[in-house]
Amino acid sequence: MSKLIYSIILVVIGALVGIYLPWYAMGVAFGLVAFVLNMPLKSSFLTGFLAGFVLWVLSALWLDLQHPSTLPSRMAQVFPLKGNVFALFVLTGVLGGLFSGIWTWAGARLRQK
C-alpha cells in the first residue's frame, strides 16, 4: 500500500477515535494500526505526521467555518503568534502531526523484531 492510502486510513480512524475517546487515544490507535498493518518503518513517521497534520487542520478549519468567531485570533495572541490565525492552524497541524508521527513510528518499529 502506498503512503497516501495508509494516511487516509489513519485520518478516518483518527476522526472516529477523536469523536468518542480522549485526545491521546488517537496516538495509541495510530500505533496499533501501524503495528497491525506492518507499516514500512522508513516512511512511518511521515505517514503518521501527514495524517495527524491533515486531520487536525481540516477539523479545525471545519469547526471554524461552522462557527466563525474571534476565538482563533484571540488564541493566536494567547500563544505568541501576533494574532496570525494562519499560524495557529499551522501550529495545530504540527502538534497533531508530531504526536501522530511518533506513535505511528513507534507502532511500526515495535513490529520490526
Place this chain on the structure above:
Amino acid sequence: MKIIKSAFPLVIALFLTYAMNQSWGTLPPLGKLFSPFHGFWMNAESPESGEPTEETLQIAGLHQPVQVVYDEMGVPHVFAQDDHDLFLAQGYLTAKDRLWQMEFQTHFAGGRISEIVGEKGIASDQFQRRMGSVYGAEKSYEGMKEDPMAKNALEAYSAGVNAYINSLSDRELPLEYKLLNYRPEPWTPIKSALFLKNMSFVLASGTDDLKMTNILRKYGREVAEDLFPNYPFQESPIIPVGSPVDFKPVPIPAGPADFTGLGSSMTTPEKDPNIGSNNWAVAGNKTVSGLPILANDPHLTLSLPSIWYQMQLVAPGVNVYGSTMPGTPNVIIGFNKNVAWGVTNVGSDVLDWYQVKFKDASKQEYWHDGKWKKTTMRIETFKIKGKKEMVDTIFFTHHGPVVYLSHEKPFRSNIPVGHALRWIAHEKSQELTTFYQLNRAKNYEDYQKALTFYSAPAQNFVFASNEGDIALWVNGKFPLKSKQQGKYLLDGTDAAADWQGFIPQAHNPHVKNPVRGFVSSANQFSTDPSYPYYLGWQYAPSERGRRINERLAVMEKITMDSLRGLQNDNYNIRARELLPLLFAQVKSPTSAQSKAIAALKSWNLVNSPESVGATIFENWVLTLQSCLWDDEFAADEKAPMNRPSMDRTIQLIKSEPSARWWDDIKTKSKESMSDIVMKSLQANVDTLVKQHGPQGPEWAWYKHKQTGVRHLIPGMDALSRLNIPIGGGGTIVNAATTKTGPSWRLVVELSKEGKPRAYGVYPGGQSGNPGSSHYDDLIDTWAKGELKPLLYLESADQKSNRLRKKITLSK
C-alpha cells in the same frame, strides 16, 4: 537488547503523550488544548442568525417545565411555575454562560487560588483566609439559613449549577478550564455566601487606620486632625442638609482613651481607590412622563467576564428584570412592574484594628478589660497545585482574627501586624432576604422592610415606585461608635474601644420624597455633621455628587435620555474650581509649559476622549499632590502614610497660602505656594512629554488614561479589551478610569400600568465564552455612552422580533 531497541520509540511516544497532556508552568497542555476534537477549537460559537431556534433540555430536580427565551443580547427571560424552579433555572442558566467565572471568583474569595495556579497564589490565599473570608461566609450562611426562603433559594440555585456541571464532558468545558487544565467541582450554597461576602472585600475592606496612626505618631493629633478632617471642605451630602430626623437617637457610647498605636513597617500594593458609584431617582414633577425615573451605575473593577449578568426572572408573585451576580440567586439591581432600585457603596468605617497584647509566645491568652482572656484557633488547610498541603493557624480574639502576627510580613502595606480585625463582614447576615423581597416589592413599604435584613457591604439603596415615591436609604449594619472611633488603630486591651452594639436600622440615614424633587448618591458623605451618629471620617471625593446634584437641581422635563446624558457627563468641576487658582500662581513658564497652560485655558473643562486639556489637568493634579505632600507624607517607606485629600489641598490653596506644608523640606531653600505649583507644572509637562512625546494629539485623554476591561486571569490581554476610547475619570460622573468604571448602567421609567421602560448596558457581554459573539459585544455601546433597550416580557409566549432562541427546561 533487541526488544529494548524496538520499544524505544514507544517510550518516546508515551513520554510525548504525557508531556502534551500536562501544564508546564503557564504553558497549557498542548495536545489536549489543540486537539480539534477536545480543545479550544470546540469553544467557538457562531452568532445566532435568522430564525429563532428551539430546544429542550432535561434538568434533574425541576418540579415543572421552565420556559426560557433569549433576546438578541443573549439575556435569558425565565418563566417558572414556582420559586424553587426559578432559582434552579437561574443557577443552571448562569452556569451555562458563566461557570468558570463563578468558580474562579469563589475560589479567590475562599483563598483557594493556589489550587489552580500553584505556589504563586499562596500569599493572596492566606490573606483572604486570615481576613476571615471563609469564617465570615460560614457565619453568613448560618444567618441565611434562618430564612427558609433563602435556604431553599440557595439549595435550588446550587442544584441548577450542578446540573450544568454534571452535563459537561471534558471537551465541552469552558475555555479557561482548558487553558489552566482543571475541572469544575460541585457547587455548594457556601460558595454563594463566599461570593456575597467577597463584595465586602471589594467594597468595604479599605482601611487607612495604620497609615493614620503613622501620621499620628509623627505629627501629633492636632496636625493629623487638621490635615485629615472629619468632614470635607466642600460637600453635597446624600441626605439633603436640613432633612427632618424621624427618630430619637440612642445614647452614643463614651469614647476610648486616646491611644497612639505602634504603627508600622512594610511596603506592598493596596486597593484601588477609584471604586465608587452613582445613583439617583427623580420625582414625577421633574419628568416629562410625570412618573419617577431611576438611574444607577455602580463602579467596579472592569472585568471580563463581566461581574454582572442580565436576567428576567418570572414566577408566581414575581416578574423582575435586572442585573444578577453570577454565583448568587435573585436580581441585585433592577426593576419590576411597580418599583425600581439601585445601589452605590457607602464609605462608612466598618473595619477596625485592635492592637493585641498576648500573654506569651503560645498566644493562648490576650489581655482585655483587666483580665487574661482565651484566644480561639482556626486551622486553615491550603491545597497547592504541584506541592504538599500547607496548614495555617489563625488566632481569634473576641474582636476577630489576628490577621498577621507581629513577625509576619503582610500581603498589603495598609494591614497592621499584631492586630485583631473587627469587621462587619464577619457578622451573621441575611442579604439574600433583602434581594428576594426587593425583587417582589410593590411599594415603598415593601422596599423599607426588605432593607431591614441587610448588613454588608453597606449601600445607598435608591428607590422609585409607580405610586410616585422616590427614596434613598443609606443602609447596612453600622457599628455604634463614639466620634472618630476607629480612625486610628485601637487599643485591644481597652474595653471602651470595643464596638458597643449597632445603630438601630430605622436610624440609618434616609430620605423620602424630598422637596428638591430628587434623591442621589455618589459615594460621598451620607449626611452633614448634624446626623447624631458617627459613620466614618472619609468618603469618596465630593465632585461626582456635587456635579450630579447641581445638574439634577436645574434639570426639568427630564426624560430617560437626559438621564443617560447625565450618566455620561464628562464635565470636570474640580478643574473649574482649581484651574483659576493654579493659573494665578504660574510665574515665568518655559515655552513647553506655556503651551500646556494655553491648552488648559482654551479647554472646555470636559474630560472627553480626545481632550488634551483633560490629560494635562488630571496629570497636574497628581504631580501637585506629590510635590506638595510627598516630602512629609511619603518620605518613609517603612511607615506608609495617607496623603491629605485633594479637597484639603484646595482648602490649603484658598485659605492657607503660607502654611508650613508648602515648603519642600528636602531642599535647603524655602518654597512658596507658587514655587510648588511651578515645580508641579514642570513635573507634569516633563512626564507627559516623556510618555507621549511633544504636546499634540498623542496627549488625548483616552490614550493617556488607557481604560481597559481585563480578563480575570491577570495578564491575559488576548481575552481583554484594552485602550477603549472613553472619556470621564475618577472624579467625573462618567467614572471610567484605567481599571475601574461604570460596571452597569441602568435607567428605568416606571409606569402606572405596570409596563416599565428601561435601558441598560454593561462593559462586557452575556457570555463568558471568549469564543462567543456575546463575550464583549456590549463594550462599544457602553464606551459610546449609549444604552440598549431592555426587553421586559409579560409572558413566555409574548411575540417580539428580538427573540433569538427558546429553551424548555424539563424534568
